[in-house]
């Protein structure tokens with residue numbers, strides 16, 4: 001039987017758009033996320049939980065890394081793009097509603113998920129309780145308040161790109177999201193009771209071949225209905241895609257935060 005499909009997801013799964021989005025996410029952000037997890041010490045025997053695992057690229061890497069003896073549970077409110085494998089279980093879990101086991105994991109990771117969850121601060125407290133004492137929480141999020149166009153053919157296309165970014169931010173906010181939440185993650189992890197907060201920032205130049213721009217292009221289609229509600233027309237969205245294919249176009253990426261903290265106490269392997 002097909003898994004149930006949650007209503008009103010900003011980014012739903014189980015479509016050609018979602019699979020393209022997951023490919024772009026992995027290409028754009030795994031080069032930052034995975035070395036951070038390696039630096040946290042993920043090793044054979046670790047038990048790991050991923051929240052909002054999307055297409056599963058992080059979970060697959062973890063499953064390989066924790067063998068032998070470890071395990072990975074990849075969860076999402078919509079698991080249609082997740083496939084189980086060796087050391088890798090998949091389960092439907094809406095992190096805003098469903099209970100989590102307590103003191104069960106050496107690592108909990110969530111990338112680009114909690115910005116979409118209105119109760120994100122309360123969720124963080126529950127993620128901390130899911131960690132064993134000494135366990136690591138890694139939250140990777142963007143702050144999209146800084147991602148200006150840098151080289152465009154003319155002022156009209158520059159204005160169009162800025163209008164697209166504003167419409168996207170407004171659409172995410174209208175659904176209860178916070179596209180600037182990345183900057184709040186370090187203090188939110190401290191407020192949730194974690195120690196040894198470690199903050200890493202990443203910013204890049206976007207160009208036609210860059211997966212980060214591929215992701216923006218995906219959003220023109222994936223979020224089309226919501227962007228139209230925010231005043232963009234299909235013609236505008238065509239022109240944004242055309243601009244992003246222009247080999248001379250350059251824009252700054254949003255700021256990507258990768259933040260780790262540890263649950264106080266001994267007991268970690």
Ligand SMILES: C[S@@+](CC[C@H](N)C(=O)[O-])C[C@H]1O[C@@H](n2cnc3c(N)ncnc32)[C@H](O)[C@@H]1O
Nearest residue numbers: 025052053054076077093094095096111112113
């Ligand atoms: C932008 S995608 C990120 C996917 C993956 N974490 C990555 O970075 O490649 C957001 C994911 O969060 C999931 N999601 C959104 N709200 C959720 C919730 N309340 N509980 C669990 N997953 C959620 C969506 O279904 C989607 O798969």
